[in-house]
Amino acid sequence: MKKLVLLMAMFTLFLATASIAEAHPGRLDGNGGHNCSDKSKAKGLCSGYHYHNGGSSSGGQSQSTPTPKATTAPVLTKVAVYLNNVKQHYTPGAYMKNGTTLVPMKAIFESLGATVAYESATKKVTATKGSKKIVLGVGNKMAYVDANGTTSTIALSHPAEIYQGTTMVPLRFVSQALGANVTFDEAALIVYISTN
Incomplete structure (x- = not known):
């Protein structure tokens, strides 16, 4: 009887460890799977991309890519500039986005007598007018103004x-940076910029 119990315990242990023996090294991606390494393929452990922990398997070589989340583009409302x-x-013209009026920086700054340069490596825009x-910086909410040595x-x-x-900037920035008078007629969607 003891031999039968021992034999049953060994058989149960064998069945429990059989699935562990089929495991193989590899890092999982965000979908819970990965491509097999060359070593695993050579040992016959797998043949391509596959999932762990209950995911479905694919024998192909293609890497799974997560489905991108759908995003809705913001509504851009055209605005006239005087x-x-x-x-x-201007091409592109001014527009409203999420409640802010954005205008083409280079075109407007140059119309107001400034020179404008864009450095693509750093995504920085530099405008100069007099001293x-x-x-x-594109993507930044802070601009720096150096006038007569004071920043x-x-x-x-x-x-x-x-x-x-x-490069599009908020309308108010034109006034703050160059001292132009700026008004916005929200009902008519018209921007008025004056240097008088």
């Missing part, structure tokens, strides 16, 4: 962004 009472035609130098900061209500290859 500079010293003359309608401007004033304005530096702004100050301007907090932006919305970070500068690239839209259709153009």
Whole structure:
């Protein structure tokens, strides 16, 4: 009887460890699977991408990629721009995004007498007008103004962004950086910029 109990215990132990013996090394991705290593393929442990812990398996070599989450693009409302009472035609034009009016920085700054340079490696925009130098990073909500050796900061209500290859900045920034008079007729969706 003792031999039968011992034999049953050994058989149960054998069955319990059989699934462990089939395991193999490999890091799991976010989907709970991975591609087999060359060593595992050579040993016949697997043949391609597969899942662990109950996921389905694929014998192919393709790597699983998670499905991207659907995002809705913000609604951009076109806004007309008048500079010293003359309608401007910019490409791309000004627009409202999430309650902030964004305007093309280079076109407007140059119309107001500044020179503008964009450094693609650092995503920094530098505008110069007289002794004033304005530096702004795309994606940042802070701009730096150096006037006559004194540096100050301007907090932006919305970070500068690239839209259709153009740096767009909040309308108020034009006034803060260059001292232009800026008004926005929200009902008519018209921006008025004046230097008078």
